[in-house]
Amino acid sequence: MVADEGARADVLRSAVVFLHATLEDLVRSSERHRLPDADPEVFKDLALPVGGAPDKPELKRTLSLVDLAAFRGKTVNDLFAQALDHRLAHSTYNNVGDVMGALGRIRCRMTLDDDTLKDLKARVDSMMRRRHQIAHRADAVPSTPTGGASTNRISAREVEDWTDAVKKFGAAILEALEKAP
Numbered sequence: 001m002v003a004d005e006g007a008r009a010d011v012l013r014s015a016v017v018f019l020h021a022t023l024e025d026l027v028r029s030s031e032r033h034r035l036p037d038a039d040p041e042v043f044k045d046l047a048l049p050v051g052g053a054p055d056k057p058e059l060k061r062t063l064s065l066v067d068l069a070a071f072r073g074k075t076v077n078d079l080f081a082q083a084l085d086h087r088l089a090h091s092t093y094n095n096v097g098d099v100m101g102a103l104g105r106i107r108c109r110m111t112l113d114d115d116t117l118k119d120l121k122a123r124v125d126s127m128m129r130r131r132h133q134i135a136h137r138a139d140a141v142p143s144t145p146t147g148g149a150s151t152n153r154i155s156a157r158e159v160e161d162w163t164d165a166v167k168k169f170g171a172a173i174l175e176a177l178e179k180a181p
Contacts, residue, residue, distance in 0.1 A: 012154045013134045019159075019166050020131040023124065024093050026170050027102050030177060031091070034106035035084050036077070042105045048079060049086045057086070094132065096125040103173065107180060110172040120172070123165035130154075130162075 035042065049057035050067050060067060071079060093099045100121075103110075110117060130152075133139050139151045 009151070009154050012156060012159045013139055015159050016127060016131050016134055016154070016162065019162055020128055023099070023128075023166050023170065026173060027093050027099055028088050028091060030108065030173060031102055031106055032084065032088055034108070034177070034180075035088075036080060038105055038107070043080075043083075046083050046087060048083045059086075093128075095128050096121045099124070103176075106177075108173060108176045109180070110176045111179070112172050117172075120165050120169045123161060124169050127162035127165065130158075 045061075047059035047061050048063065048067075050060045050063065050070065051058050074082075091102075093102060112120070130139075133152065139154070141152055
């Protein structure tokens with residue numbers, strides 16, 4: 001029975017990781033769709049991948065004519081797309097602040113009332129913190145006084161609550177994107 005409980009807990013932990021990945025994919029896809037039309041100041045920290053290995057290009061914020069020669073025949077929109085694709089391929093959203101920052105960059109304003117948004121953000125942030133604990137700390141509880149380590153308990157109820165929060169938060173993002181100019 002103990003092995004079954006461990007396997008069940010592992011499935012629940014996996015679900016948390018996938019919930020986080022789902023939210024990240026929604027935010028990343030939203031940015032990919034809306035960033036090309038974003039306000040110019042959003043691009044102040046955007047670098048263009050230039051030279052180097054294809055999987056690890058050098059990133060530059062200023063370009064020389066030598067650098068620009070590699071882009072002959074491309075439009076400014078092509079360069080924006082290339083820089084955005086690189087940035088988004090390497091982007092992560094590890095907390096609600098990261099998510100809200102991304103939504104701000106694309107002028108995505110959710111229309112939820114303050115209390116509902118605050119509640120959803122708290123629940124989503126809780127899920128994201130737990131995902132970090134699962135993915136980077138093997139969901140371990142800090143060492144006990146006897147020196148042993150154990151894993152945090154996780155319940156189906158917690159995962160169901162986080163699933164509900166991500167579903168509602170995601171729906172609010174999609175609704176805001178549909179209504180945005």
